[in-house]
Amino acid sequence: MDEFIFEISSEDDTCKAAQFLAKNLKPGDIVLLNGNLGSGKTFFVKEVLKYLNYNDVTSPTFSIVNEYDADIKCYHFDFYRIKNEMELHDIGISDYLADSEAISFIEWAEMFPSIVNNYNYLVQIQLNNEQRMIIIRKYK
Amino acid sequence: MIFLGIESSCDETSVAIISDNILLANLVASQQFHSNYGGVIPELSSRAHLQIISPLLKQALQEANISINQIDVISATAGPGLIGALLVGLSFAKGLSLSLNKPFIPVNHIEGHIFSGFLMDEKPIFPMLNLVVSGGHTLLLLVKSETEIYKLGTTIDDAAGEAFDKVGKMLNLEYPGGPKIQFLANSSSKTELTFPIAKTKNEFDFSFSGLKTSVLRHIQNNFPNQIPDDKKAEIAFAFQEAVTNALISKCEKAIKQFEINSISVVGGVAANQRIKESFIKLGKKYDKKVVIPSPEFCGDNAAMITLRGKQLFEKGFRFSLSENAFPSIHSNHFLRINYEK
Numbered sequence: 001m002d003e004f005i006f007e008i009s010s011e012d013d014t015c016k017a018a019q020f021l022a023k024n025l026k027p028g029d030i031v032l033l034n035g036n037l038g039s040g041k042t043f044f045v046k047e048v049l050k051y052l053n054y055n056d057v058t059s060p061t062f063s064i065v066n067e068y069d070a071d072i073k074c075y076h077f078d079f080y081r082i083k084n085e086m087e088l089h090d091i092g093i094s095d096y097l098a099d100s101e102a103i104s105f106i107e108w109a110e111m112f113p114s115i116v117n118n119y120n121y122l123v124q125i126q127l128n129n130e131q132r133m134i135i136i137r138k139y140k
Numbered sequence: 141m142i143f144l145g146i147e148s149s150c151d152e153t154s155v156a157i158i159s160d161n162i163l164l165a166n167l168v169a170s171q172q173f174h175s176n177y178g179g180v181i182p183e184l185s186s187r188a189h190l191q192i193i194s195p196l197l198k199q200a201l202q203e204a205n206i207s208i209n210q211i212d213v214i215s216a217t218a219g220p221g222l223i224g225a226l227l228v229g230l231s232f233a234k235g236l237s238l239s240l241n242k243p244f245i246p247v248n249h250i251e252g253h254i255f256s257g258f259l260m261d262e263k264p265i266f267p268m269l270n271l272v273v274s275g276g277h278t279l280l281l282l283v284k285s286e287t288e289i290y291k292l293g294t295t296i297d298d299a300a301g302e303a304f305d306k307v308g309k310m311l312n313l314e315y316p317g318g319p320k321i322q323f324l325a326n327s328s329s330k331t332e333l334t335f336p337i338a339k340t341k342n343e344f345d346f347s348f349s350g351l352k353t354s355v356l357r358h359i360q361n362n363f364p365n366q367i368p369d370d371k372k373a374e375i376a377f378a379f380q381e382a383v384t385n386a387l388i389s390k391c392e393k394a395i396k397q398f399e400i401n402s403i404s405v406v407g408g409v410a411a412n413q414r415i416k417e418s419f420i421k422l423g424k425k426y427d428k429k430v431v432i433p434s435p436e437f438c439g440d441n442a443a444m445i446t447l448r449g450k451q452l453f454e455k456g457f458r459f460s461l462s463e464n465a466f467p468s469i470h471s472n473h474f475l476r477i478n479y480e481k
Contacts, residue, residue, distance in 0.1 A: 037309070037310070037356060038306075038352055038353040038356040038357075042297060042349065043297065043349065046297070058294075058295060058296070058298070058299070059297060059298045059299065059302055059349070061275075061298070061305075061306070062150075062274075062275035062276035062301065062302055062305075063150070063220070063221070063222065063276050064222060065467070066467075067467045067468045068468070069468075081305075081315060090186050090187055090188075090224065091186065091222055091223075091224050091225070092186075092223070092224050
């Protein structure tokens, strides 16, 4: 596992962290995003997608999954309002995640840890005393 | 002519029947309905749609007092939505179309909402300013006719309804928190507390993520352990005011800039009383007719899908059975929305 830590004091810093991830992403990758409500998970995905030439990222909380026709096709999930694992199986989560041509971003994946066993990146957005930190872990 | 419509884009399964201009049935499957047909089923489930759609159609036909052979046109939501959920309604509609040998019309869910004001007795007048506010969408549109829709703005992050639900969560209200926030806010009187309204690059865009975060910071900074009930009500009130002001101010800008005859606010959030009242006031100020659908047409429902299918059919649009479901708002081909300003 490789770990990259970004200290964030402005929107620009978030963009840099997002750019770093975007440059490394390839089709088939799965990216988990951890962080409290309002920590900026959706904003981070929005910035990553900008580097993949897609500008219309919005929150998938209601829709559960958004699909983006970016340079690489992307799925953007949010498990926030999922009540049980069956619901995820029912929307065909395994088919989405097995799509080797697409990148999957998942917010609130920690709510259902057994659903996503294999992932390539974990993005952790931490906020301590107004100091924001983005930690990107890359798994082999 | 008799029009049948099916909606299954997200949580709700719904079937409606319109004969000429009369809505004969508009059934939305409730949890009660689910329990009558096979026990407790997760709300969000393609399988739930699948189990419910056939009995729901039967019940709708019964309510409308017609037989299935009398149906002339069949519509279904093709997107945007969850692909698995969409496919249930869409495939069901295609199957009916094939077996009854009647035309099939795929309908854009957002277009269903846009024209839902026409389900009311008092209908919008073109050109209309249209605000779609729901859990998944926040769109400001200029609608010149049934086939000319121009997007003025959209949310750049969270939808308005989502902000309601998430602030509801912060106030320990059960999901979905929207209706409960309204209830709480009603118990608060005037307050000094205000939350900021985000500025956006495009003057007609919306942003609710910052508002959500500022409510969260307010709670964290002032009530780290527990929020007293009166303070909860105060937060709910101030938050609801901020959302209302954001929606009203963008619409007011649009009223000044574009020639319109009416304003129609649609989607789940349009059921919010405070928002409703504010728009009626706005309409009075500029002498524009305001149409807000009654609550049963604000949430996801098949009546609006049936009506939109009827409009498209009457305008002469015909579709092949190969029209597919589309998950995202941007990736469809038959949509008449011009997504450029």
